[in-house]
Amino acid sequence: MFENLQERLGKTLKNISGRGRLTEDNIKDTLREVRMAFLEADVALPVVREFVKQVKERAVGVEVTKSLSPGQVFIKIVREELEKAMGEANEELSLNAQPPAVVMVAGLQGAGKTTSVAKLAKFLKERKKKSVLVVSADVYRPAAIKQLETLATEVDVDFFPSDISQKPVDIANAAISHAKKKFIDVVLVDTAGRLHVDSNMMDEIKDLHKAINPIETLFVVDAMTGQDAANTAKAFDEALPLTGVILTKTDGDARGGAALSIRHITGKPIKFMGVGERTDALEPFHPDRIASRILGMGDVLSLIEEVEMKVDKEQAARVAEKVFKGAGFTLDDFADQLKQMKSMGGMMSMLDKLPGMSNLPDAVKGQMGDKTFIQMEAIISSMTKKERARPEIIKGSRKKRIAAGSGTQVQEINKLLKQFTQMQKMMKKMKGKGGMTKMMRGMKGMLPPGMMGGGGPKF
Known part of the structure; x- marks a missing residue:
């Protein structure tokens, strides 16, 4: 949700950065763009009018502190007014009644x-x-x-x-x-x-x-x-x-x-x-x-809550212990990770809650859908127990057999094996002192621009 509004506001709010002061003149164009972004998102006109009015009243004349750019001040105001428009805080169900x-x-x-x-x-x-x-x-x-x-x-x-x-x-x-x-x-x-x-x-x-x-x-x-x-x-x-x-x-x-x-x-x-x-x-x-x-x-908080609820912690602990002991990360472990991510709505559902996702190219997003997960699971399921434990033995004839069994192409087998190898390397980096930091650094290098601080939106 909000992909169009996110993209439009992202471009609009960049234009106000670099000013020493927020004045009526230098925010007028930005507010016009914000208004258009809201109308294109099919937000009701009375809501748009009230939102723009409140932002303008709060933003005009606001002094920018040394540690904040005008863009950041403006975004803070926009964010607070967005929250206010939608209700400020979650309202839980009121179930305090004589049961039922x-x-x-x-x-x-x-x-x-x-x-x-x-x-x-x-x-x-x-x-x-x-x-x-x-x-x-x-x-x-x-x-x-x-x-x-x-x-x-x-x-x-x-x-x-x-x-x-x-x-x-x-x-x-x-x-x-x-x-x-x-x-x-x-x-x-x-x-x-x-x-x-x-x-x-x-x-x-x-x-x-x-x-x-x-x-x-x-x-x-x-x-x-x-x-x-x-x-x-x-x-x-x-x-x-x-x-x-x-x-x-x-x-x-x-x-x-x-x-x-x-x-x-x-x-x-x-x-x-x-x-x-x-x-x-x-x-x-x-x-x-x-x-x-x-x-x-x-929306990292929602992602954390989802992980808390849906990730099998015992299984994750078993995999971590196995890696630390040097037993290695196998394709069976990889398949289990895929299933856990699938239970959380797939990779896109998870990544959508991370900062900078709006910067991801459509081609990259297309590689993270449910279809890709189903295909990867089918490929791993078409392998023998020995192949899942020792993927290095998967060569030409084996790849053809796996492709035929999973209804895919050999190129897709190669792609999965490459992704698995990268994951395996990341897991190895977890061993020893500073392992988690090394793993995160390696993961950052694998991700597209805009993820994990690698060129996210700069307003």
């Missing part, structure tokens, strides 16, 4: 409601250590009930059965009653997708809300609809007392207009964002971290 805490999920048809319910259930179960029951009150789409049941099994939470012959209010009340008996912490109620112009459907969801009185009413909206997402959320909020928003499909939205518009237009916080199709692809929405990402500064 009832959370109702509403939204338009096709916004990703049912999938978001499953993702939220997994999040609450794994990160908040809550017992969760999910129930579908969508009596208009039989497939929705089955879909939620399948997803509940996948994320390993309780599912309360429902039927299209029942009334939504009766379904929800029965689920809540069941949760009370079973001492379940949270009940997630999935509702039917509806259009805000459909008065009958809106009346139905109002009645449902009144009957179950949820502690949280979350509105699921598609990020790819841009500022329309904010307008739709506002229309729903006039019918229902929304407590927050889940922004879905942010991985497919290069603009970011929805994220920057929703808080200002609705007054409601974005609490989560969907960052992919996997059931673990749901992240709490942190305005400060998102502001950093927009300005090309990365």
Whole structure:
């Protein structure tokens, strides 16, 4: 998300560097470019006007200290105003209620409601250590009930059965009653997708809300609809007392207009964002971290949290111990690393959270997608146990056999072996005094410009 805005702002903010003072004249052109960048990102006009006004008021006449360039001062102001526009801090779900805490999920048809319910259930179960029951009150789409049941099994939470012959209010009340008996912490109620112009459907969801009185009413909206997402959320909020928003499909939205518009237009916080199709692809929405990402500064905190949650620490410790003892780093270890990175959304998902990623050429980004990971795994799987342990024996005829077995070309086998050799060298550098520093230095040399301080964005 925000690729276009990131690129445009990056170029724009460079132009203001080198000034001794920020004046109305020397920031006028920059603010005009910022305004255009926001409009191109499909940010709502009232949000753009307020943002530019606030930045201008704060930036004009600001004295630049000896340690900071005007560009840095301006970026600091822009960053703080971005945070303010999106809500300043993450707002967690309010679950402080007599169990079960009832959370109702509403939204338009096709916004990703049912999938978001499953993702939220997994999040609450794994990160908040809550017992969760999910129930579908969508009596208009039989497939929705089955879909939620399948997803509940996948994320390993309780599912309360429902039927299209029942009334939504009766379904929800029965689920809540069941949760009370079973001492379940949270009940997630999935509702039917509806259009805000459909008065009958809106009346139905109002009645449902009144009957179950949820502690949280979350509105699921598609990020790819841009500022329309904010307008739709506002229309729903006039019918229902929304407590927050889940922004879905942010991985497919290069603009970011929805994220920057929703808080200002609705007054409601974005609490989560969907960052992919996997059931673990749901992240709490942190305005400060998102502001950093927009300005090309990365989001290292989110990356650290993801590593903490998804990396198998025992396995990583075994590999490290093996390397330190001199046993070497094998292709089996390499395959395990690939699987762990894949579980975190792939290399691009990880690198997107590092500073300077906006400087990476498209050709480099193209080499880091899911397709590349799947191909690398297929190549390693097509090798024998002996070949994975001793890759130096993989010569001509073996390469042809591996290529045929993995549906790839010999050039791709050569490329993987080269990458593995580089990784092996890096691991060897970890041995001995100052090993980690040596490894990081070697890694820096392998990465494209703009990574790990190697020519990142200079404003």
